[in-house]
Amino acid sequence: MNATSKFAGFALGLAAVFGIALAIGAAIGPDTEPAAHDSSTHAGGGTTSGGPSHDEYPAGLMATQNGYTLRLDTTQTTAAANVPLRFRILNPAGTPVTRYVRSHDKDLHLIVVRRDMVGFQHVHPTLDQAGTWSVPLDLTRAGDYRVFADFTAEGGDNLTLGADLRVAGTYDAQPLPAAAATSTVGDYTVTLTGAVTPGQAATVTLSVSRDGKPVTDLQPYLGAYGHLVALRAADLGYLHVHPEGHPGDGTTPAGPGITFAVTAPSAGDFRLFLDFQHEGVVHTAEFTVNTAQASTTNPAAHSGHSTTPEPASPGHGH
DSSP: OOSSEEESSSEEESSSOOOOOOOTTOOOOTTSOOOOOBTTEEOSOOOOTTSOOTTTSOBSSOSEETTEEEEESOSEEEOEEEEEEEEEEEOTTSOBOOOBOOBTTBSEEEEEEETTSOSOEEEOOEEOTTSEEEEEEEEOSOEEEEEEEEEEBTTSOEEEEEEEEEEESOOOOOOOOOOOEEEEETTEEEEEEBOOOBTOEEEEEEEEEETTEEOOOOBOBTTBSOEEEEEETTTOOEEEEOOSSOTTSSSOOOSSEEEEEEEBOSOSEEEEEEEEEETTEEEEEEEEEETTOOOSBOOEESBOOOOOOOOOOOOOOO
16 A cells, blocks of 8 residues: 555545546456556556556456466465465566565555455565565454455555455355444444445545544554545455545544545445554444445444544545
8 A cells, every 4th residue: 555545446535536437347357457557546556558547447356467466375274263374476577576665554455354245354464585475364254255465566556456265164144234324343433424426526524433422532553543445345346545634744633533535436335444543452443335325424334433523634645
């Protein structure tokens, strides 16, 4: 992830509205044509001569893009609480990448989620000298997972590559949670306000409260007061952004509101995962958003706490 905002198809960002159109119904699997990269917006894509433009495809649908490949050491494992995942990013010459450009405090961000949107994890693996990344994952629930590696190799563009990981065991497939305006995680409530309509730029605010009181002392997490990942339910197209502003810039408040500019170029269901840190603990609030539903309050569902929404001050988006 760069300091610039990144997402493929559903753009969120504060200082600027990052809009990337997704191709509706486009059937794109791993190792197909790469998406292009926009210098002001991170869609997880890179520029490829003669390839499709960045507004055609979402990120994370390909294992190989711009010559770089996400290679898992194993694509199948058994359900367990602490499953080691090892993988490499191979460069166009087929050699493991060992030098990366740090973005939002990390050289690589790994997002893992089951294909029914259960078991979301945002983790940061460790890299050895040979170019192999490793990290333990909580894979207690069996099923097919999507693994997203978000990185910038030294001298390259920011990319988000995706690969499947099959976890053997009894699969308890879950329906997508219904859209709702609030999400609860522990004693926190996150409220999502603002309309999300396909093809139109809009502002939404995610506001954090605890026991009914606005949280105004959010702590920095990965260089921001909030970190947002959005996935399109139909194909797990990957969208990833940060809020406007950054801690210590003199204008961005530490809550309760974290504001994003949103452009949803296609109708359908999206799942939003907001990471925020308070009192030394990172919490994840989850929402379902239906972009076909135009209302003054944008539906969301899963974890957060109630508060009167207050937008954050302008800054930079991710």
